[in-house]
Amino acid sequence: MKVVIKSWTSVASWRWIANDDNCGICRMPFDGCCTDCKMPGDDCPLVWGQCSHCFHIHCIMKWLNSQQVHQLCPMCRQEWKFKE
Amino acid sequence: MSEALETLSVAWNVISKAFRPALDSRNNDGYLPSYEDLKASVELLHQHGIAHIVEEWFFETLQQDLREIIVPRFWSHFDFQTAGADGDPDTSFGSKYFRVLLNAVKELHSSFQLYIPCVSQLQCLHEDLQAEEDTLPSEAQTFLQCSYLSLASRVHLVLKALLLAKIPQQFSNNLINFYSRAFKAFQIKQPLEKYEEEDLDDQLECPACENDNENCCCVEVLNTFQEVNQHLKELNLLEAVAGDAVTTVAYRHIQDYVQKTCKGNYENSYMPQLERWLDGALLMWMQSVYSESNAEYVVLICNIKEQMNHFLYETYTTVRMEELFSIIIEFPESQAALEDLKVCLEKTNLRQNLITSLKNSLERRLLHPGVNTADILTAYISAIKALRILDPTGVILQLVCEPVRKYLRLREDTVRCIVSSLTDDGCGELASELMKGAPLLLDDNYQADEEDVNWESWQPDPSDADPTKTTQSHRSHDIISMLVSIYGSKDLFVKEYCVLLADRLLSTFCYDTVKEIRYLELLKLRFGESQLHQCEVMLKDVADSKRINTHVNSEKMIADFRVGEFPLNAMILSAQFWPTLREEHLQLPEIVEKALESYKKAFEALKGNRTLCWKGHLGLVNLDLQLKDRTLNFSVSPIHATIIWHFQEKARWSLEALSAVTRVPTSALRRKIAYWQTLGILREEATDVFVLEEEEPQRQSLDGSVLPDEEEENGSVMASSQDQREEELQVFWSFIVGMLTNLGSLPIERIHSMLRMFAMQGSGTTGCSIHELRQFLDRKVREQKLVYSGGYYRLPRA
Numbered sequence: 113m114k115v116v117i118k119s120w121t122s123v124a125s126w127r128w129i130a131n132d133d134n135c136g137i138c139r140m141p142f143d144g145c146c147t148d149c150k151m152p153g154d155d156c157p158l159v160w161g162q163c164s165h166c167f168h169i170h171c172i173m174k175w176l177n178s179q180q181v182h183q184l185c186p187m188c189r190q191e192w193k194f195k196e
Numbered sequence: 197m198s199e200a201l202e203t204l205s206v207a208w209n210v211i212s213k214a215f216r217p218a219l220d221s222r223n224n225d226g227y228l229p230s231y232e233d234l235k236a237s238v239e240l241l242h243q244h245g246i247a248h249i250v251e252e253w254f255f256e257t258l259q260q261d262l263r264e265i266i267v268p269r270f271w272s273h274f275d276f277q278t279a280g281a282d283g284d285p286d287t288s289f290g291s292k293y294f295r296v297l298l299n300a301v302k303e304l305h306s307s308f309q310l311y312i313p314c315v316s317q318l319q320c321l322h323e324d325l326q327a328e329e330d331t332l333p334s335e336a337q338t339f340l341q342c343s344y345l346s347l348a349s350r351v352h353l354v355l356k357a358l359l360l361a362k363i364p365q366q367f368s369n370n371l372i373n374f375y376s377r378a379f380k381a382f383q384i385k386q387p388l389e390k391y392e393e394e395d396l397d398d399q400l401e402c403p404a405c406e407n408d409n410e411n412c413c414c415v416e417v418l419n420t421f422q423e424v425n426q427h428l429k430e431l432n433l434l435e436a437v438a439g440d441a442v443t444t445v446a447y448r449h450i451q452d453y454v455q456k457t458c459k460g461n462y463e464n465s466y467m468p469q470l471e472r473w474l475d476g477a478l479l480m481w482m483q484s485v486y487s488e489s490n491a492e493y494v495v496l497i498c499n500i501k502e503q504m505n506h507f508l509y510e511t512y513t514t515v516r517m518e519e520l521f522s523i524i525i526e527f528p529e530s531q532a533a534l535e536d537l538k539v540c541l542e543k544t545n546l547r548q549n550l551i552t553s554l555k556n557s558l559e560r561r562l563l564h565p566g567v568n569t570a571d572i573l574t575a576y577i578s579a580i581k582a583l584r585i586l587d588p589t590g591v592i593l594q595l596v597c598e599p600v601r602k603y604l605r606l607r608e609d610t611v612r613c614i615v616s617s618l619t620d621d622g623c624g625e626l627a628s629e630l631m632k633g634a635p636l637l638l639d640d641n642y643q644a645d646e647e648d649v650n651w652e653s654w655q656p657d658p659s660d661a662d663p664t665k666t667t668q669s670h671r672s673h674d675i676i677s678m679l680v681s682i683y684g685s686k687d688l689f690v691k692e693y694c695v696l697l698a699d700r701l702l703s704t705f706c707y708d709t710v711k712e713i714r715y716l717e718l719l720k721l722r723f724g725e726s727q728l729h730q731c732e733v734m735l736k737d738v739a740d741s742k743r744i745n746t747h748v749n750s751e752k753m754i755a756d757f758r759v760g761e762f763p764l765n766a767m768i769l770s771a772q773f774w775p776t777l778r779e780e781h782l783q784l785p786e787i788v789e790k791a792l793e794s795y796k797k798a799f800e801a802l803k804g805n806r807t808l809c810w811k812g813h814l815g816l817v818n819l820d821l822q823l824k825d826r827t828l829n830f831s832v833s834p835i836h837a838t839i840i841w842h843f844q845e846k847a848r849w850s851l852e853a854l855s856a857v858t859r860v861p862t863s864a865l866r867r868k869i870a871y872w873q874t875l876g877i878l879r880e881e882a883t884d885v886f887v888l889e890e891e892e893p894q895r896q897s898l899d900g901s902v903l904p905d906e907e908e909e910n911g912s913v914m915a916s917s918q919d920q921r922e923e924e925l926q927v928f929w930s931f932i933v934g935m936l937t938n939l940g941s942l943p944i945e946r947i948h949s950m951l952r953m954f955a956m957q958g959s960g961t962t963g964c965s966i967h968e969l970r971q972f973l974d975r976k977v978r979e980q981k982l983v984y985s986g987g988y989y990r991l992p993r994a
Contacts, residue, residue: 113888115841116820117762120788121705122834123814124796125771129805144772150729151736152770158805 128158130166136187137171146170160195163188204244207237215254215314231317238321251347254318258311258351262358266307271362273300274370293370294420305427308355319347352432360436371441375485378421379445382481425485434486442485446478447507454511462523462530467512467539474508509540516540517550521557525575527582534585541586548660554596563603569613573679576600577626580675591658601682611692614679619696619715629675630718676722690727693719695775697731702777705767705816707742709735733773741768748798764791767815768799768808776920782813783859784834785841821877824890828877835860835868843878843888851884925964925972931955932973933991936982941990944970 128142135158138146145156146168160166165187167175176183176192183192210233238250273296428434453473458466482500486493516523516537523530523537541547562575576597583593604610617626680689697712713735720728745765784792789812796808817837821828830836838858842849851869855862862884869886872878881887928951935950936942942950948966956964964972973989976982983992 113824113844113847113890114822115837115844116822117788117837118818118820118829119763119765120791120818120834120837121765121767121816122792123702123767123769123777123811124808125769125774125811126799126803126806126808127771129807141772143770151733152772153740153806154803160805 126153128166130158131164132166135168135171136165137167137175140168142166142168161185161190162193162195163190164195200244203240207240210234210237211241211250212253215250215257215318231320234317235321235324238324251318251322254314255350255354259354259358262355266304267358267362269307270300270304270359271364273297273303274364274367294374294417297370297374298420298424301424301427304359305431308431311351315347315351322347349432355431356433356436359433368441371438372444374421374424375438375441375445376448378417379449379481381415381417381421382484383477422484429486438485442482443503446482446504449478450474450504450508451511454508454515458512458533459515460519462519462526462533465532465536467536470508470512471505474504478504506543509543510546513537513540513544513546513550517546517553520550520554521561524579524582527578530582531585534582538586547592547658551592551595551660554592555599558596559599563599569604569607569609570617572600572604572607573610573613573617576604576679577675580678587658589658591660595660604682610682611688612696615689615692615696618676618719619693626676626679630715630722686723686727690723690730693728694730694734697734698775701734701738702767702814705765707738707745709738730773733770737769737773738767741766744768744799744802747802748795761787761791764788764795766795766799766808771809776923777811777814779811780813780864781859782835782838783857784812784838788812788834788838823877832871836871839865839868840872840877847888847890848881849886851886854886921968922972922975925968928955928964928969928972929976936989936991941988943987944973944989947973947989 126143130142132142134141135146140146142158143152145152148170149156149168157169158166159169159172161172163185165185167186172186172192175186184190185192241250425434425438428437454470457470479497479501482504483497486496486500516533520537523533527534541550558575558579562572579597579600580593583596584590586592614626618630619627680686683689697716701709701712716728716731716735719731749763749765792810792812796810799808800806813834815834816831817834818829818831819837819840821830821840832840835858839854842854842857851862851865854869855865858865860868869878873880873886877889878886879889931951931954932947935947944966948969951964951969973982973984977984977989980992983990
C-alpha cells in the first residue's frame with residue numbers, strides 16, 4: 113500500500129518572539145493588540161528598543177510623544193533607541 | 197231600609213253572575229246579565245259607596261277558581277308521566293306528550309278565556325269609577341290609586357303565580373325535549389337555506405323525527421309547536437313557562453353546532469359561517485316561538501339575539517381554548533382560527549381562563565424531559581408568532597410563556613440550539629428572522645422612548661399585564677430578542693457563537709468566508725459591534741491564512757524553503773481571540789513534521805519576529821490510498837492519516853507499538869483505528885493487533901466480529917466547557933498542596949473554607965462550589981496525586 117498525501121491542512125497559532133508575554137505599557141498580551149487597535153499582528157506590531165525591551169508600537173509611540181525632554185524606555189529608564 | 201237591602205242584593209246577584217263565569221256546571225243557568233244591567237247594579241252599589249269592593253271580590257273569586265279548579269286540572273294532564281317517564285322518552289312517548297301538552301294548554305286557554313270578557317267589563321266600570329273619583333269615600337279613593345297595573349295584567353300575574361307555584365319536577369325536562377324536537381323539525385322544514393352539508397333528499401329517514409320520509413311527523417310537530425306557542429302567548433305565559441326551555445335548547449344547539457363545525461379544523465375562519473347560522477337558523481326559530489309584531493317584541497328579539505351571540509362567542513372560545521396548543525403548533529396554517537378567537541376573546545370574559553388553560557397545556561405537553569430543546573424552541577417561536585395575532589400587546593404571551601422561559605433557562609443546550617439555528621444554512625425560522633436585522637431590545641439597554649409618534653392611538657395595557665414589567669412599546673415582538681432575553685444577557689450568546697464559528701471554521705477548513713462574514717454582519721446589527729469583535733478577528737485570521745498559504749506555496753518560497761513534497765496549507769490563528777482549543781498529543785509522520793518545519797521557517801521569514809506553534813492534531817488531510825486492487829480517496833483528520841501512514845512501513849501493528857510511535861494513548865488510538873476498520877482497510881487480527889487489508893475483503897467476513905461503534909467522540913475541536921472549568925480550578929491546586937503539606941489530612945469542608953479565605957478573594961479568580969471542588973479533588977485522587985480515606989484528603993507519601 114502507498115499513501116499519497118494530496119494536501120495537508122493544519123492549524124497553528126502565531127506568536128511574537130519576545131521575552132515577555134504582556135506589553136509593559138498597556139498590559140495587554142503581545143499576541144493581542146493594544147487598547148486602540150482592533151486587529152492583532154500586522155496591524156499592531158511590536159518594536160524592540162536597544163535595551164531589548166519591546167512594546168506595542170502604538171503604545172511606545174504614545175509614550176515617547178508624551179515625553180518632552182528625554183525619551184526613555186519606560187521599563188529601564190535608558191534612553192530609548194529603536195533596535196535596527 | 198229593607199227595600200234598600202233588597203235592591204242591593206238583586207244588584208249583587210247581577211254582579212256576581214257577570215263576574216263569575218260558569219266553570220263546569222256550577223250555577224250554569226245560561227243567564228248572563230247585559231252590560232246595562234251590570235252598570236245599573238254597580239251604579240246602585242256606588243250610591244251606597246261600596247262599588248270598589250266589586251274588584252276586590254272579583255280577584256278573590258278568580259284566585260279561588262284558579263287554585264281549586266283550573267290549575268289542578270292543567271297539571272293533571274301530565275299525571276301519566278309519573279307512571280311512564282322512567283325510561284327515556286322514545287318517539288311514541290314524545291308524540292303522545294305533544295298531544296298532552298297541546299290539550300292541556302288548549303284547555304287552560306279556553307277556561308281562562310272565559311274570564312276575559314269579565315275583565316274588560318270590569319275595566320270599563322273601573323274607568324267609570326275613576327271618572328267620578330271625587331265623589332267616592334276616601335277609603336275607595338286610596339283603593340283606586342293603589343291599582344296602578346291594568347286589570348288585565350293583574351289577572352295574568354295571578355294566573356302565572358298560581359300556575360307556576362305547582363310546577364312538577366319533570367315538566368321542564370319534557371318541555372326542553374319538546375322544543376328541541378320542534379327545533380329539529382323546524383330546521384328540516386325550513387325552506388330558506390341549508391346549513392347542513394349532507395343532502396337530506398337522499399335519505400329515507402327524516403333526520404328530525406327518525407321516521408320514514410312518508411311517516412315524517414315533522415309537520416305535525418311544527419303545527420303543535422305553533423299552536424302551543426300561540427296559546428301560551430295569549431295567556432301571557434310564554435316567557436314564564438317556555439322561556440327557559442327555549443334558551444336551553446338554543447344553547448345546546450349552539451354548542452353542538454360549534455363543536456361539529458370547528459373542532460379540530462384551524463385552517464378556515466368559521467365566525468362568519470357561525471354567525472350566519474345563528475341568524476338564519478336559530479334566531480328564525482326563536483322568532484317563530486315569540487312571533488308577534490309590536491315594539492316590545494322587537495326589544496325582546498334584540499335581547500335574545502345579543503344573548504345568543506354572546507353565547508356563541510363563549511362557546512367558540514371554550515372550544516378553541518382546549519385546542520390552543522395544537523393551534524399554536526400548527527401556526528401559520530391555523531391563522532384563521534386565531535383571528536376568529538381574537539374576535540371572540542374581545543367579546544367575552546374568558547381571557548383569564550384562556551391564559552390558565554394554555555399555560556397548563558404548555559407545561560403538560562412541552563416542559564418535560566422527553567422533549568428536545570429544539571422542539572421546545574420551535575414551539576416557543578410558534579407561540580410568539582401565534583399569540584402576537586391573538587393579542588398584539590403581548591401580555592398573553594408574556595404571561596403564558598413565563599414557565600417556558602424558566603424551563604429553557606434550565607436546559608444546558610438551549611443557547612447552543614438557538615445560536616446554531618440562528619446561523620442555520622437552511623431557511624430556518626430564526627435565520628430568516630435574523631435577516632430582518634433589527635437591533636436587540638433587552639431590558640438592560642432599553643431607553644424610554646417618550647416621543648411616541650402615535651400618541652393619539654395609544655391604548656392602555658390590558659388589566660392583566662404585569663405592572664412591574666415593561667410597558668407596551670417595550671414588550672417587543674422580535675423573536676430573537678425574546679429568545680436572547682431568556683437569559684437576560686447577550687454574553688452567553690456571543691460566547692456560544694464564537695465557539696460555534698470556531699468549530700465550523702476548523703472542521704471545514706474552507707477559506708471562503710463570504711457567508712460567515714454576512715452572518716457576522718447581521719449579528720453585529722443585533723448584538724452590537726464590540727461584542728462580536730472576537731469573531732471579526734477570527735474571520736480575518738482565515739483571510740490572512742489564505743494569503744499566507746498562497747505566498748508560502750509560491751514557487752519562490754518553495755525553492756527557498758523546500759516546502760513542497762505535497763501542498764501544505766495552514767490555518768493561522770490569533771490564539772488570544774479564539775476559544776481554547778482542545779490539546780492533544782500526536783506525533784505526525786516525519787515527512788509532515790518536516791513540511792511543517794519548513795512552513796514555519798517560511799512564515800518567520802515572511803513575518804519578522806513572529807513564529808508559529810503547530811497544533812498537529814487539528815487539520816484536514818486529503819489522501820489517496822493505493823491498494824493492490826483499488827485506489828481510494830479520503831478526507832480525514834491528521835490522526836487518521838498518521839495511523840494509515842504507518843501501515844505503509846509494515847502491514848501489522850500492535851496497538852502498543854502504534855501508540856508509542858504516534859504518542860497517542862491506546863484507548864484513543866483504538867477509537868481512531870475503528871474508522872479504518874469500518875471501511876474494511878484495517879482488521880483486528882488478534883487482540884490489539886491490527887493488520888492492513890490489501891485486497892477488498894468479502895463483505896460477509898466483515899460483519900459480526902469487527903464493526904465497532906462508529907461513534908466519533910465529541911467532534912468539536914474546542915475544549916469542552918468542563919475541561920476549561922477544571923483548568924480554572926487548577927489555580928487552587930498549589931494552595932491545596934501547601935495546605936495538605938502543612939496540616940496533614942483535611943476534610944473537604946476545611947479545604948473549601950480555607951480556599952475561600954485565602955485563594956478566592958482575588959478579583960480575578962472565580963469562586964468554586966464545594967461540589968465542584970469535590971469533583972476536582974476526586975479527579976486528583978484518580979490521578980493518584982491525592983489519597984482519600986475516611987472523609988479526609990491527604991497527600992500520598994512520596
